[in-house]
Amino acid sequence: MSDTLNERLNKIMPRITSDEFLSGSGIGNEIAFYIFDYPPEDELRVRDFLRTLLEHIPKQRPDLRVKHVNLFDFVLEYLRSRNLLDKAIQMQREKGDEALQKALAGPLHESKLGPLFADAAQPDQHDLVIVSGVGSVWPLLRSHTLLNNLHAVMGQTPLVMFYPGRYDGQSLRLFGKLKNNNYYRAFKLVP
Structure with a gap:
């Protein structure tokens, strides 16, 4: 893992536990969405860091x-609750990824998942929501369109998304290669 990434990871705990961050100070009337982008080849290291972070936040x-x-x-969990998971696995085996993606486009449409995400995250009962698994769920779920559908449901609760790719403040590039539509409503968590 690069020294630069280590330095950036070390800035996360003080940033997300600060009163300024949690109150949304300094962002004007913007939505408190933050992206922590990182090289996709460091995914396993970032997952380890995230586990450690989640263990240490309650101590700090x-x-x-x-x-x-x-x-x-x-x-x-959503597919399981709708009795679609086994069917989806079977379809993928028999018809391939493209057919599966097409079949799940309706049930996994971000406009449907936004309110379900809010039910899972319960932003009104939490001070901070941390999101991971962006690369693992692609291409079934696109992070930028999910974020667009979360604006109305997150309220003032800050959301931090760990993103395996690049975010330049204007657009997201998953895995550093796949360009999503422009998304400029989030802030970089740490430079």
Whole structure:
């Protein structure tokens, strides 16, 4: 893992536990969405870091109510609850990825998942929502369109998305290669 990434990871805990960050100070009337982008080849290291971060937040800020949502687990649970998971696995085996993606486009449409995400994240009962699993759930779920559908449901609760790719403040590039539509409503968590 690069020294630069280590330096950036080390800035996360003080940033997300600060009163300024949690209150949304300094962002005007913008939505409190933040992206922590990182090289996709460092995914496993970032996952380890995230586990450690989630363990240490209660030790540093016992009063801070944090919810972690892994998008891959979220989608699996949703498909399971609709009795679609086994059918989806079967379809993928028999007809391939393209057919599966087309079949799940309706059930996994971001406009439907936005309110379900809010039910899972419960932003009104938490001070911070952390999102991971972006790369694992692609291409079934596109992070930029999900974010667009979360504006109305997150309220003032800050959301931090760990993103395996690049975010330049204007657009997201998943895995550093796949350009999504422009998304400029989030802030970089740390430079």
